Amino acid sequence: MCGIIGYIGKNVKKNLIEGLERLEYRGYDSAGMVIQYNNNFIVRKTVGSVDNLKENVKDIEFDGVGIAHTRWATHGKISLENCHPHFSFKNEICLVHNGIIENFEKLKEKLVKKGIKFYGETDSEVVAKILGENLSLKKIKKLFSLLEGSFSIVSISKNKKELFFAKYKSPLYIAFKEKSMMVASDPSCFFGKFNKYLTIDDGEYGKISLNGIEVYNQDSQMVEKKVSKIKTKELADDKNKFKYYMLKEINESKSIIDNIIERYKQSQLIFRLKSLNIKNFNRIYLVGCGTAYHAGLVGQMYFKEMLEKDIFVCKASEFIFEKNILDNKSLCFFISQSGETADTITALKFAKNRGAKTIAIVNAEYSTITRIADDFFPICAGLEKAVASTKAYLAQCIIFYILAKSFKNEDFISNLITFKGKLSLGNNSLIKRLASYLSYKDKVFFIGRGIDYITSLEAALKLKEITYIYAFAECSGELKHGTLALIEKEIPVIVVATDKKTFAKVLNNAYEVKARGGKLILITSIAINKEIKDNFDFIIKIRRCDEKFLPIQSIIILQKLAYFTAVKMGLNPDMPRNLAKSVTVE
Numbered sequence: 104m105c106g107i108i109g110y111i112g113k114n115v116k117k118n119l120i121e122g123l124e125r126l127e128y129r130g131y132d133s134a135g136m137v138i139q140y141n142n143n144f145i146v147r148k149t150v151g152s153v154d155n156l157k158e159n160v161k162d163i164e165f166d167g168v169g170i171a172h173t174r175w176a177t178h179g180k181i182s183l184e185n186c187h188p189h190f191s192f193k194n195e196i197c198l199v200h201n202g203i204i205e206n207f208e209k210l211k212e213k214l215v216k217k218g219i220k221f222y223g224e225t226d227s228e229v230v231a232k233i234l235g236e237n238l239s240l241k242k243i244k245k246l247f248s249l250l251e252g253s254f255s256i257v258s259i260s261k262n263k264k265e266l267f268f269a270k271y272k273s274p275l276y277i278a279f280k281e282k283s284m285m286v287a288s289d290p291s292c293f294f295g296k297f298n299k300y301l302t303i304d305d306g307e308y309g310k311i312s313l314n315g316i317e318v319y320n321q322d323s324q325m326v327e328k329k330v331s332k333i334k335t336k337e338l339a340d341d342k343n344k345f346k347y348y349m350l351k352e353i354n355e356s357k358s359i360i361d362n363i364i365e366r367y368k369q370s371q372l373i374f375r376l377k378s379l380n381i382k383n384f385n386r387i388y389l390v391g392c393g394t395a396y397h398a399g400l401v402g403q404m405y406f407k408e409m410l411e412k413d414i415f416v417c418k419a420s421e422f423i424f425e426k427n428i429l430d431n432k433s434l435c436f437f438i439s440q441s442g443e444t445a446d447t448i449t450a451l452k453f454a455k456n457r458g459a460k461t462i463a464i465v466n467a468e469y470s471t472i473t474r475i476a477d478d479f480f481p482i483c484a485g486l487e488k489a490v491a492s493t494k495a496y497l498a499q500c501i502i503f504y505i506l507a508k509s510f511k512n513e514d515f516i517s518n519l520i521t522f523k524g525k526l527s528l529g530n531n532s533l534i535k536r537l538a539s540y541l542s543y544k545d546k547v548f549f550i551g552r553g554i555d556y557i558t559s560l561e562a563a564l565k566l567k568e569i570t571y572i573y574a575f576a577e578c579s580g581e582l583k584h585g586t587l588a589l590i591e592k593e594i595p596v597i598v599v600a601t602d603k604k605t606f607a608k609v610l611n612n613a614y615e616v617k618a619r620g621g622k623l624i625l626i627t628s629i630a631i632n633k634e635i636k637d638n639f640d641f642i643i644k645i646r647r648c649d650e651k652f653l654p655i656q657s658i659i660i661l662q663k664l665a666y667f668t669a670v671k672m673g674l675n676p677d678m679p680r681n682l683a684k685s686v687t688v689e
């Protein structure tokens with residue numbers, strides 16, 4: 104995991120800090136920076152977020168070369184010793200690393216035997232010690248044969264204005280203009296500074312200086328790289344009037360539907376939808392992690408209604424261990440907001456190698472997943488910064504709706520326009536009241552059936568990840584087979600019930616909870632009489648709309664519920680503890 108950045112040019116500190124701020128979604132356990140000055144290194148490291156590092160570098164104002172890092176701890180505790188950049192034995196070079204070196208223990212053992220001293224516990228420090236004291240392209244290339252796992256590395260030495268880099272599995276991009284160059288884990292770092300960038304591929308390594316960029320492949324041949332333009336609209340990350348990104352992103356729901364409609368009206372995407380000839384496939388797989396996995400479950404619901412096919416939803420981290428039938432009759436969708444999730448990338452490569460047709464459903468159109476998959480469908484949600492995914496989930500669900508409709512050759516645009524008109528972002532004061540009540544609880548249950556169970560799963564994930572409340576979702580019909588044993592007096596149980604077909608049964612399950620002292624909260628779009636009302640302690644009515652879109656309408660309210668609960672508890676919903684937005688390790 105982690106975000107890495109290197110820079111040559113004017114105002115090196117400012118550029119590194121601004122880049123780190125954009126990379127912070129990749130981890131915020133510690134942040135560090137090294138700037139080369141007078142043939143020496145100026146080193147600053149802090150535990151915690153980039154804000155802490157900012158305080159620590161106030162006195163530095165140079166032009167030149169530097170590297171920086173924001174960490175999500177994998178190997179070794181959160182500490183200054185484990186904070187990047189890491190140094191060679193004699194401190195002549197230093198580096199930042201994103202990825203995991205799987206054989207680091209073996210390599211470390213050998214180095215320790217040779218008398219090399221280590222300061223921390225990270226796998227990354229081993230790479231710095233291996234590189235030694237003189238940076239060269241030869242040494243950088245050697246890393247590929249020595250290291251097992253994944254790595255993007257940027258390294259500098261004390262006395263040359265050069266950045267060396269290597270990439271295997273973890274992402275790396277280089278932006279350039281006349282008098283400055285930047286290398287980073289994510290092109291969003293280039294926003295507002297550069298117009299053009301290169302994408303570094305696996306196995307490539309090289310050197311960046313103000314004289315130019317040299318990229319080499321494993322045959323030591325110089326590679327001519329394709330230049331891409333930075334799409335400023337996609338990378339804008341203004342918080343506007345919002346205190347936190349999460350609320351801003353939930354509030355973008357309507358404009359995202361507009362973006363999707365605009366994009367999916369275009370001939371290029373219509374053509375791609377049409378070329379996906381569903382008749383050619385027997386089985387469909389929807390694969391993702393976390394929220395993206397839940398979007399896959401919604402997609403499965405849409406597909407099942409429209410297609411007579413076997414449709415499976417898989418967690419990406421499990422996919423390669425399951426005995427899935429994968430061949431050229433399999434159509435596999437890989438769902439990922441970032442397009443960089445390591446488990447999803449592994450699953451994608453696995454399916455591709457077995458001849459399956461692979462399609463990426465991604466937000467970051469320049470990502471690894473987009474590049475590897477046979478084709479991709481953009482979700483058009485714009486940059487999502489809050490760790491807890493909200494607007495991307497809505498967009499992923501809509502793309503599956505579009506796919507399902509287009510498989511049946513049915514129009515989707517007019518339904519989306521109508522839905523957008525009806526979409527409600529909810530009554531904030533009502534949601535805040537409920538949030539305030541939940542903020543004093545340490546456990547919350549969500550129950551529902553069918554599509555409402557999927558919404559419950561996603562709502563529980565949102566609540567637990569940003570409030571640390573133990574949140575658990577269960578199919579309401581399954582309660583009596585185990586989970587009911589956990590219900591005691593005053594436990595809040597949120598009943599998601601938007602589907603008329605299952606409403607009566609869900610109510611019965613809810614009353615079983617009430618009989619055991621649980622507090623019942625109803626989230627529904629269905630008209631209810633006084634008798635039902637009296638059985639609930641709190642009710643939030645969801646605006647009615649086409650039933651296909653109810654899971655989208657209801658999740659917006661539940662995302663906000665999680666958000667307001669976190670804020671009420673004094674937590675930062677954008678940066679939940681222990682988590683990161685882009686999970687680039689398996």
Ligand code: G6P
Pocket residue numbers: 392393394395438439440441442443444447490491492682683684685686
């Ligand atoms: C992390 C994020 C989640 C996200 C999941 C999958 O766990 O915190 O918000 O749903 O990764 O990420 P992806 O970028 O592949 O959608």
